[in-house]
Amino acid sequence: MRAGSPRMLREINDRAAIEVLLREGPLTRAELELAIGLSKPATAQLITRLEQDNLVIKAGVRGGGRGPRAQLWAANGSLAFVAAVDLTPHLADFVVADVAGIVLAEYRTPLPVHEGADVVGTFGEALEHVARQAGLTRTQLAHVVIGAQGAFDPRTGLLSSAPHIPGWLGFDVPQRLSDDLGVDVLIENDVNLVAVEEMSVGQAQDVDDFVMVWLSEGVGGAVVIGRRLLRGATGGGGEIDWMRVPDPATVDTGDVWPEAGARFGNLVDSPALCRLAAAHGVEAETAWDAVAKTEPDHPFRHDLARRVAGGIANLVAVADPQLVLLCGDTSRAGGENLAALVQEKLHDLVLPRTPVGCASVQGNAVRAGALQSALATAREDVFGVVTPTLLGSRRPAVGEPLGKNPEALPNTRSAPSPTE
Structure with missing residues (x-):
């Protein structure tokens, strides 16, 4: 098809309209016209065309004001x-x-x-x-x-x-x-x-490259490069649980790690962090309980941040992402304070000044x-x-x-x- 042909332009406009309706929900003709930048007659023709193809449907009316109520249009969800x-x-x-x-x-x-x-x-x-x-x-x-x-x-x-x-x-x-x-x-x-959701409606909507670290009962990760998930050859991209890292904690937890270093998952999963908290005099049944029981500048939180940063440093050194996001129960309990501590410890380990934040998606x-x-x-x-x-x-x-x-x-x- 010749570039710029009427058919191609119609397809581009039709897709743009559908994308807006899927993203914004039901809109009036005038709202759709403004969103996609077409003239009033062109938008009216587009709506007629999409309705005939059963791709959009009438979705009630929008009231308000003294004028007539405006017809709403929506993508056909059925x-x-x-x-x-x-x-x-x-x-x-x-x-x-x-x-x-x-x-x-x-x-x-x-x-x-x-x-x-x-x-x-x-x-x-x-x-x-x-x-x-x-x-x-x-x-x-x-x-x-x-x-x-x-x-x-x-x-x-x-x-x-x-x-x-x-x-x-x-x-x-x-x-x-x-x-x-x-x-x-x-x-x-x-x-x-979780990374997909964060790209869709959360902190990473406008970020091309980021790393996500899940801290809860266990440990997980996701790496996004160029708005694409990095899966790896066997689907193991982001499986940070098995990384070998040294334990930077300042107290003795009683754990004995192999000479090659501890598994990252064995350092920051919930049982390990409960032992770390106990070594700091904080008794808790879960890692997120331990975080919730401590003040923002408690030594336990600093050791937790050191452990998390030690694993993240490997990802940052290789991928050089724009952003690191923490998610999961432990991260949620620590909030932005924990993210700031992790960022501080991370910047002691790597050259990039990568910001660290908390995932924003709820539920x-x-x-x-x-x-x-x-x-x-x-x-x-x-x-x-x-x-x-x-x-x-x-x-x-x-x-x-x-x-x-x-x-x-x-x-x-x-x-x-x-x-x-």
Whole structure:
């Protein structure tokens, strides 16, 4: 197609309008006109065209003022439906939404994760339950994204570094789930999904390169370079738990570390930090309790910051990110004070003056990130709208139609994307 042709310009404008409606929600014609910079007649023609293609629908009216009420337009959310799941050893947290991002149902339930359990069958039953709550069947879900505590190898479909969910190990997880449940399933590391959510609505919206460190019961990380998650050759990108680092603590915790150094995860997971707190005279059952019990300048917090900075220094020295974000229960308990302490100790170890902050996303950020990922894939399939910061996006070819046949979505597995 010749560059600048009317058809190409229409496609560009149509995609721009859909992107605005997905991001902002229902808008009037005048608001949409202002957002995409078209004339009044061109915007009216665009809306008519998108309505005829069933890509936008009327969404009520906006009142106010003395004049007539203005018609609202919205992206047609009924063209596809997605599900997202935060899978932990204790609980599985499900959500179902339409392609416009409207949440239709939520469901939390414990699922068996022990070795030998029918993890696929019980997961399918839970997925069917939440789909029914949303007024759907399971096979009407176009995409399902699961966040799990472990590393996922895209070459084999295997989870690793996940001894806490042994029933999910040893088989091609997305392939088995997709085949047995009749839906398109992707599984992703939980901290990677937190990074996705932070890129979408949090502190990293305008950041190209950043590192995220999860401090809670265990330890995890995510590395984003050029707005893309760094997965690595085997899916282990960001698995900082196994890094070998020296222990810089100023007190004796009774731990004996190998000559090569301690595992970073063994220094900053909750049990290790409870021992560190006890060595400072602070008794606590969890790391976040220990942080909450101490004042901002307590020696325990300084030793905690030294340990965290020792691991982060390795990432900063290699990736030179614009930002480091701390997340998880321990980080949340310490807040900006802990982030500032980590930044101070980090700057003693590396040349870059990388700022350290706290992740801003509230609630279940793993599930939220999984939902963002599922929506990104569905929106590309339905609307041709690419969200390059999220998982599973594929850049459409020039001239590719804006919408695809939604009836073909539920049982269609998309080709691997460049991000995978």
